[in-house]
Amino acid sequence: MFVLEPVDEDVISRPKEFIIDKGGYIWFAKHPTLGIVGTCALAKKSDGVFELTKMGVASNVRGLKVGERLLQHVLTEAPSIAFNTLFLLTNKDCEAAIHLYEKNGFTHCADIMDKYGSAYERCNVAMRYIR
Template sequence: MQIEIISFDPKYASAFYEFNIEWLETFFYVEDYDKEVLSNPDEHILGPGGHIFFAKEENEILGTVALLKRGEGIFELTKMAVPPKQRGKNVGQLLMQHCINFAKENEFKKLFLYSNTKLENAIYIYRKYGFIEVPVETDSPYERSNIKMELQLS
């Protein structure tokens, strides 16, 4: 069995929503902004030029991630979630590597993300993939974020 990364398919929209809600409820809380984006990925992510990917093994979705367009060639890496029973299989790292490869292939200028320093393992992985810490702007879209990281691609 091999894990493949696939692009958004509406039949997996519920996994995108449920995985992210579970993750947020486990580590933080669900903000109104999260509910809006997760409930309407076509409107908030795909329509404006973003992308959603799923890690899939046979017929099972193992995890998800989104690239939210924030400017010309600038995308926010967001909504990465892997359900508890799939954690520890490097699914998050596979999704991260896919996003970076996809960004390079499509000549994106930069990827950035918001996180929280209490997620030490996630921060370690972001650094491992070349993301560096930059100041969080005062009007960050997430109340829970206390760290912003970016990866310059060009």
């Protein structure tokens, strides 16, 4: 859907360095017969502040609610991790994902956009998780 930006290439090619070693977390969705079909990460921005990032599901399992179950799992873990702020950055063209985020407690947030939105050239939507 998008051209990978340098920050994407860094994180995707070296997730341990850019997510885990900086205090973040990565989860995977495993299908019983297809193996790993999805992923989602929380990237630490500062103490208690995390970005939900690199959420994706393989195209061959879309419609099976893998992304929704993965997101809900991450959100059950998030309160003890991102105890101050949990946010995400995306693009308005990701309508299905935005609907999923809204359905699961994320709201559009101008403050998040102002503070973190410049991290990605494609970013024009910022959302914050409200428990």
